[in-house]
Structures are given as C-alpha cells and as structure tokens.
Amino acid sequence: MNERIDGHTILIGLMAYPIRHSMSPTMHNNAFAKLGLNYAYLAFEITNDNLPQAIDAIRTLDMRGSNISMPNKQKVIPLLDKLDPAAEMVGAVNTIVNDHGTLTGYVTDGTGFMQALKDENLDIIGEKMTLAGGGGAGTAIAIQAAIDGVKEISIFNRHDDLWENAKRNVDIINENTNCKATLHELEDQDDFKNEIQDCAIYCDSTGVGMKPLEDQSLVNDPSWFKKDMIVYDTVYAPRTTKLMNIAQDAGVKHVYNGLSMMLEQGAEAFKLWTNQEMPVEYIRDLLF
Numbered sequence: 001m002n003e004r005i006d007g008h009t010i011l012i013g014l015m016a017y018p019i020r021h022s023m024s025p026t027m028h029n030n031a032f033a034k035l036g037l038n039y040a041y042l043a044f045e046i047t048n049d050n051l052p053q054a055i056d057a058i059r060t061l062d063m064r065g066s067n068i069s070m071p072n073k074q075k076v077i078p079l080l081d082k083l084d085p086a087a088e089m090v091g092a093v094n095t096i097v098n099d100h101g102t103l104t105g106y107v108t109d110g111t112g113f114m115q116a117l118k119d120e121n122l123d124i125i126g127e128k129m130t131l132a133g134g135g136g137a138g139t140a141i142a143i144q145a146a147i148d149g150v151k152e153i154s155i156f157n158r159h160d161d162l163w164e165n166a167k168r169n170v171d172i173i174n175e176n177t178n179c180k181a182t183l184h185e186l187e188d189q190d191d192f193k194n195e196i197q198d199c200a201i202y203c204d205s206t207g208v209g210m211k212p213l214e215d216q217s218l219v220n221d222p223s224w225f226k227k228d229m230i231v232y233d234t235v236y237a238p239r240t241t242k243l244m245n246i247a248q249d250a251g252v253k254h255v256y257n258g259l260s261m262m263l264e265q266g267a268e269a270f271k272l273w274t275n276q277e278m279p280v281e282y283i284r285d286l287l288f
C-alpha cells in the first residue's frame with residue numbers, strides 16, 4: 001500500500017455505521033494492488049446525521065465514489081444527482097460513482113447475485129425462483145432477477161415490518177418487467193413447500209441461519225428439495241448454514257452460501273469505478 005499511494009492516488013470510500021468489521025477495504029485494496037491501479041479504498045463511520053456532509057465530500061475531494069451501507073442505503077438517494085434504473089426500482093443505493101461532480105447511485109447486490117450464479121455456469125433466465133425475504137438483500141435479488149429475465153418469482157415473507165416492502169417489490173416487478181411476481185405468507189407451510197418444489201432456485205435472504213439464529217432454517221424437511229435445483233443462502237457466516245446442510249442431505253447439487261454474492265457485488269462496484277474487471281479468483285483465494 002505504501003508503495004502505491006502518491007500524490008495522484010484516487011480515493012474511494014465506504015460510508016456506513018458500524019463498518020469496522022467490513023471485508024470491503026481488504027477486497028478492493030488488494031484488487032487495486034494486483035492490477036497496479038492507483039486507488040485507495042477507506043471505510044468511514046457515517047450515520048444518517050453526517051451523511052450529507054460525507055456525500056458533499058465526495059465532490060469536494062474529487063473522490064471517484066463510495067460504497068454505501070446501512071443505515072444510509074435509502075437516505076442517500078435524495079443527495080445524489082442521478083439513479084441507475086435498477087437502484088430506482090430497488091429504492092436503495094450501495095455504490096456511488098462520481099463523474100466530474102455528478103453523483104450516480106447504483107445497487108450492485110442484485111447484479112452480484114446474478115453474476116455469482118453465472119460464475120457457477122448456472123442460468124436461471126426463463127426459470128422460476130422462490131425467494132424467502134423481502135428486505136434489503138431480497139429486494140435487490142428479486143428486482144435484478146426480474147430485470148434479467150427470470151420468468152416467475154414467488155416471494156415469501158412473514159407478517160413483520162418488512163411485509164409491506166415485500167408487497168412493494170411484487171408490485172414494482174409486475175409493473176416494470178415481464179416477470180410474474182407473487183407474494184406469499186411464510187406462515188403457510190403447504191404453500192411454501194409447493195412453491196419450493198415447483199422452482200429451479202430457492203433463495204433465502206432472511207438471515208435465518210446467521211447468528212443468533214445459526215441453529216435455525218426456514219426449511220427443515222429435505223424432501224422439499226429436488227436434486228437438480230439450486231439452493232442459495234445469502235448468509236456467509238457461518239460458511240455452511242443449517243439450510244445448506246438440509247439441502248446437502250437432500251442431495252441438492254448446487255448449494256451455495258452468500259460469499260459469492262458478496263464478492264461479486266464488490267466486483268460490480270469495482271468495475272463501475274475503474275472500468276476494469278476485479279481479479280475475482282485472486283480475491284476469492286486471498287479472502288475466503
């Protein structure tokens with residue numbers, strides 16, 4: 001890093017709180033070093049309160065951009081000049097690109113998820129997805145999958161404060177894409193089972209399986225799964241969740257945790273800032 005930083009180094013930020021645990025600075029700085037790019041990526045503890053000043057600083061310091069995470073992903077939108085259409089549909093931004101003072105907001109979680117499947121040579125275009133969760137991750141996944149051409153998405157949510165968001169996602173998908181989205185109650189176990197048995201990919205975006213729920217899974221019966229389907233859990237700590245164990249017990253061939261989505265959402269942002277491909281395999285070996 002010392003050898004790389006000089007008077008021309010371009011700064012990219014990560015604005016969130018809490019943020020010190022993030023793997024993103026290690027991921028991006030190693031990728032810049034590997035490709036010999038003169039950028040530096042730093043994490044800043046930014047809350048909703050100091051977000052406006054932080055966004056102004058992107059322009060003032062002529063930063064190339066920033067990643068944005070909780071609690072700022074929605075609050076940042078009115079502070080930007082432009083929004084990518086997917087970010088507009090998702091209603092959240094995780095990446096800002098600064099083009100000579102014009103700030104554009106993107107969301108790369110959904111494109112990262114779709115790319116993670118492509119990395120495994122899995123094609124879900126024209127297929128049906130069953131998705132548990134309509135929060136931040138679930139919204140980005142559902143909307144990008146619909147934009148990319150997934151034929152049908154059955155979204156399951158429990159009746160909590162994110163039910164309305166899941167409902168909004170279904171409406172946005174049906175109004176703006178050729179995908180048919182439907183909203184289902186997670187409490188209806190027969191419906192949940194039928195929709196999982198009828199899909200090519202089941203994705204869990206609820207965080208069930210992650211601490212403190214690491215001994216839980218929304219699906220507990222291996223017979224709900226088919227061997228030739230895909231089971232994707234957005235959780236990556238632990239690396240193998242209870243859901244993944246159950247899917248593996250059922251003999252499901254394609255079972256994944258959320259590491260690939262995490263890596264690819266970073267790679268999508270990296271490309272937006274640098275116009276270059278992140279050396280994904282190198283970073284995967286280094287970090288995971």
Ligand code: NAD
Pocket residue numbers: 109132133134135136137138157158160162163186205206207208210234235236258259261262263265
């Ligand atoms: P969120 O709070 O915005 O949404 C959570 C969703 O899960 C909601 O739909 C909620 O109704 C549902 N939910 C929560 N607890 C539940 C329970 N006990 N039973 C059933 N449903 C429940 O959270 P988020 O930001 O969308 O994150 C969700 C998960 O996705 C987390 O585990 C997070 O680490 C992971 N994530 C992974 C990546 C990645 O790159 N792999 C990116 C973003 C989020």
